[in-house]
Amino acid sequence: MSLYVSKRLEAIASLVEEGSIVADIGADHGSLTIGLIKSGKCKKVFAVENKKGPYSRLKQNVSSAGVLDDVELSLSDGIECLPQYCDTLVLAGMGGLLIKNIIENHKNKLVNIKTIIIDPHREDRLIYQYLASMGYKMEDSVFLKEKNIYYCVSKWIQNDKEVIYSEEELEYGPIGIHTKDNMWKEWIANKIETNRRIMENSDIPDSLRKELVNKNQFMEELIK
Numbered sequence: 001m002s003l004y005v006s007k008r009l010e011a012i013a014s015l016v017e018e019g020s021i022v023a024d025i026g027a028d029h030g031s032l033t034i035g036l037i038k039s040g041k042c043k044k045v046f047a048v049e050n051k052k053g054p055y056s057r058l059k060q061n062v063s064s065a066g067v068l069d070d071v072e073l074s075l076s077d078g079i080e081c082l083p084q085y086c087d088t089l090v091l092a093g094m095g096g097l098l099i100k101n102i103i104e105n106h107k108n109k110l111v112n113i114k115t116i117i118i119d120p121h122r123e124d125r126l127i128y129q130y131l132a133s134m135g136y137k138m139e140d141s142v143f144l145k146e147k148n149i150y151y152c153v154s155k156w157i158q159n160d161k162e163v164i165y166s167e168e169e170l171e172y173g174p175i176g177i178h179t180k181d182n183m184w185k186e187w188i189a190n191k192i193e194t195n196r197r198i199m200e201n202s203d204i205p206d207s208l209r210k211e212l213v214n215k216n217q218f219m220e221e222l223i224k
């Protein structure tokens with residue numbers, strides 16, 4: 001049986017390096033935090049929630065799982081209280097804009113962060129561009145489908161300088177667009193279908209329709 005409540009969290013855990021010290025930002029139910037400790041992948045996790053309700057649940061779950069001694073819990077905003085001992089950030093299950101704001105608000109805390117693992121549920125292009133501008137490079141990405149929803153989980157590694165990606169790499173995934181594996185193709189096909197559904201609405205402006213037609217033509221070529 002898996003240690004994680006979902007395939008998505010399992011994919012995130014697969015990108016965590018053995019022996020790293022993770023800060024699980026927006027840890028919520030704590031499934032990732034608990035699984036990382038129980039699997040032996042991490043000896044310590046810093047788990048953060050910024051709301052009292054989810055924080056209490058997190059504390060309760062970490063305690064019931066018997067891993068309270070290995071987890072530092074924090075009721076705080078994003079990476080504001082990030083301890084220097086953390087080398088990896090996980091920001092999962094949020095929009096790309098929120099991930100960006102959480103990092104940007106306290107970016108001075110990033111000095112020891114070698115790895116950032118993200119699972120943006122929207123605005124992926126925005127967060128890719130931001131991480132690249134902050135000097136992080138996408139090292140790995142996993143595409144998956146769970147309960148009819150497509151996800152792209154990615155791992156970013158600190159680079160010496162700003163990373164420059166093309167418009168297409170930012171839009172369709174800096175790694176996926178080159179490796180073109182089957183799950184990436186499904187992920188792109190799902191984007192085409194979503195655009196088609198938007199275009200079924202006769203009220204959308206001509207400019208948007210034109211943009212979506214062009215994007216779909218481009219994506220259809222990509223997955224041929």
Ligand SMILES: C[S@@+](CC[C@H](N)C(=O)[O-])C[C@H]1O[C@@H](n2cnc3c(N)ncnc32)[C@H](O)[C@@H]1O
Pocket residue numbers: 009025026027028029048049050051054076077078079091092093094098102119
């Ligand atoms: C949808 S849940 C995702 C939970 C888990 N990371 C996952 O991927 O399954 C997002 C969580 O992030 C928390 N959150 C949102 N903004 C935050 C912030 N600035 N600092 C800490 N936690 C935050 C929310 O309270 C919520 O519990």
